[in-house]
Amino acid sequence: MDLLNIVKDAGIIGAGGAGFPTHAKLTSKAEYILLNGAECEPLLRVDQQLMERFPDEIIKGLEAAGRYIEARKAIIGIKGKHKEVIILLRQRIGALGLSNYMEVMELRDIYPAGDEQVLVHELTQRIVPEVSIPLKVGCVVINAETALNISKAMAGNPVTETYITVAGDVPQRLTVKVPVGVSIRDVLRQCGVENADDYAVIDGGPMMGSVMNNVDGYVTKKSKGYVLLRKDHFLIRKKSVSLDRARIIGKTACEQCRMCTDLCPRYLLGHNMQPHKIMRALSYNLEDVKEQQIAQLCCECNACELFSCPANLHPRSVNKFYKQKLAEQGIKYQPILMDFQVRSARDYRLIPSKRLVARIGLTAFDKPAPLTQVEFKPEYVSIALRQHIGAPATPVVAIGEQVKAGQMIAKIPDNSLGAAVHSSFNGTVTEIKDNSILIKVGSYV
Ligand code: SF4
Ligand code: SF4
Known part of the structure; x- marks a missing residue:
């Protein structure tokens, strides 16, 4: 069986959170295969530890996928702060005889370094056009856990488990391998919390994850992290604001300073995403949804809402509102340009992870979450x-x-x-x- 069918039969999906079926990425040829090991969501500690614990498997999974799509080069993108992992990966690439094919590149410790389009630019200097995908510029991107799953599939093992960090304001932060289908409550129990209902739980990372209505669900292949915080924590209060409320506040309080635009990672890549214009449309009650098409360029990284806006407003939520309206009316953004240049000030406007963590009130919880063996015995x-x-x-x-x-x-x-x-x-x-x-x-x- 060829790799595409092995990956397809093993049920491999993008483990970075989006859940795009990986076999579909292997149907095209590309010049580069990129390993997304940025893990830029604060507090999550999965990929960095998998690369340390399973370097050979991840390297082999990446190589197999790269050879399959006839990539001329494989690049592992990992933040420069993970020095020991970088040394290890470089050693193993050499030991496996892959130095001519694969290299490790160090990423800056910024948010969102793991956004596919930011990653492509940081590793290749290419810019994915608006509303397009990395393949358009000759790149296929897979996540570190996805590469591990490819390796496992080549050994005959389909995806039946996922790695999850449980973090936040809890007695014990840890990262565990969890069988798919186990109850989320069972996972949360591992961090020493007696009753998860006393906490607000974010499904995923603190930036892009959403606050769960309840924790009665089950783990899926996409589950990557749970962040538990007190219900009155700033982040929970901010994330719990309804779309209607976000619109009402934004209408009256936006001062059009355009910080949300100036720090927007997609704007900085040269795209036309300008959330302050969307906020202006909201303030002026502009009814022509078609004019707000740029809302579709938003990747929902939440940087504008949780970091950039000095007035603590909700530009991402307002973008989302317009996105929904555009979808209802069947309107799709039509790019004008196809060649993009990064904004000249980009290097000065990148968001340092440490400052982001402080801004969203997580510094006290920004600690290791060691990979820990736990045996789940569900009924x-x-x-x-x-x-x-x-x-x-x-x-x-x-x-x-x-x-x-x-x-x-x-x-x-x-x-x-x-x-x-x-x-x-x-x-x-x-x-x-x-x-x-x-x-x-x-x-x-
Ligand atoms: S940063 Fe905040 S106040 Fe400034 S333009 Fe954007 S939404 Fe308005
Ligand atoms: S969420 Fe905000 S910062 Fe992120 S891409 Fe959308 S508009 Fe830009």
Whole structure:
């Protein structure tokens, strides 16, 4: 079987959070394959530790994907502050005889270094055009955990687990390997918190993650981190403001200083994303949604809302509001330019991670979250059929059927973008719903 089909059968998706099916990235040829090891979300500690713990597997997974798409070079992007990991990766690349093919490049400690378009520019000096993808400039980007999963798939193991950092205002910060389908409460318990309901929990990183309404869900392949904070923490209060409230405040209080634009990472890459203009449209009650098409250039990194705006307003949320309106009306941004130049002041306007962490009130919690071995012994696992971008997977098992750990339980629907889903334990299928399969964990006879 060729690599594309191995990756497809193993249900590999982008482990960086977006969940794009990885096999779809392998259908094109590209000049570069880039490993996104930036992990720029504050407090999350997955990729940096995986690169340290599994360097050979990650290097081999990246190499295999790179050779498959006929990339002439593979580049690992990792922040320069992870000096020991960088030394290790360089040693292992040399020991594996890949020095002519692969190199490690050090990224600045800025936010959002892991935004695909920022990463492409930092590693290749190329700029992905507006509303486009890295492939347009000859690059395919995969995440460090995705490369590890490719390596595992080549050894016959599909994706049945994910690595998660549990961090924040908790007694014990840690990073754990969690079988897909385990309850989130089971994971949160590992950080020494008795009752997670006493906390607000962010699903993902503090910048782009959202505050969960409740923690009664289950881990998916996309789960990367949970950040627990007191309910009255600044970040929770800010993230909990409704879209309606954000619009009302923005309408009256925006002073048009344009800091949100001047520090916007997409604007700094030369794109036309200018959130202050969107805020102006809001203030003036401009009803012509079509004129606000630039809102579609926002990657929702949240830098404007959580760092740049001196008035503590919500430009990202307002962008999102206009994005929704544009989508409802079927309007798509039409780029005027195709060649982009970074703004001349970009180097002076990058957001240092340390200052960002301080700004969002997380300095006290910016500590290691060591990779820790935990054995999860759930009674049931609930495995979602849609853990990825695309169509939900179609069950291929029946109620009452015994399944083995690693067995495919749902496949990609015909002619659709999607990802296969596998059982994370031996057990018996007890329920099949529209969106998940419930498995009672037990022995396979
Ligand atoms: S930074 Fe804040 S106050 Fe300044 S233009 Fe943007 S939204 Fe308005
Ligand atoms: S969230 Fe704000 S800073 Fe980030 S891309 Fe969108 S407009 Fe720019």
